[in-house]
Amino acid sequence: MSVPEGFVRTSILVPEDFWAELERLAGPRKRSLFLIAAARNELRRALQRRALREATGAWEHRRARMVREEELRAVLEGDAELGGELADGIIEGQDLHVDAMAVFRLLCEPDEERRTSVQRLLGALRCVPITPEVAAQAAELRRQGLSEAEAFGRAAEAAMQ
Numbered sequence: 001m002s003v004p005e006g007f008v009r010t011s012i013l014v015p016e017d018f019w020a021e022l023e024r025l026a027g028p029r030k031r032s033l034f035l036i037a038a039a040r041n042e043l044r045r046a047l048q049r050r051a052l053r054e055a056t057g058a059w060e061h062r063r064a065r066m067v068r069e070e071e072l073r074a075v076l077e078g079d080a081e082l083g084g085e086l087a088d089g090i091i092e093g094q095d096l097h098v099d100a101m102a103v104f105r106l107l108c109e110p111d112e113e114r115r116t117s118v119q120r121l122l123g124a125l126r127c128v129p130i131t132p133e134v135a136a137q138a139a140e141l142r143r144q145g146l147s148e149a150e151a152f153g154r155a156a157e158a159a160m161q
Helices: 016-026 031-055 069-077 080-091 100-107 112-122 132-143 148-160
Strands: 096-099 126-128
Touching: 016 031, 069 080, 069 100, 069 112, 096 100, 096 148, 100 112, 132 148
Parallel strands: 096 126
Antiparallel strands: none
């Protein structure tokens, strides 16, 4: 019997009861196709399991954090101590948020060069509108023990989805 192109002939040993069940389910002329389909499914699952094992822990879960206006001002004014934590967060790729009122106050700066610096810094953050609903959700999370910044970060994140 000739082997179709793209296939190889192989020989495997299987238990007799397995062979009988295979013959009954697949039929005498479809055993190879049945085994190929079953093996492909199992191979796909094995590859998925391996990918899952390899990916586990690859991403650190990062919580959103509200940035205080004072931190933004510290960065803009060159205060390395107070602004350092914010700068580290930006470098580490943290999800950082700033509320709309802080943006408003910073952009009220009369000096155009300073406003440009504010806009560049804010470009690295996401502006989160603090609505009464967001504030209420943040208050509930705060009562559950989260820090103020973490509570606002989570509430704002939920509102943006």
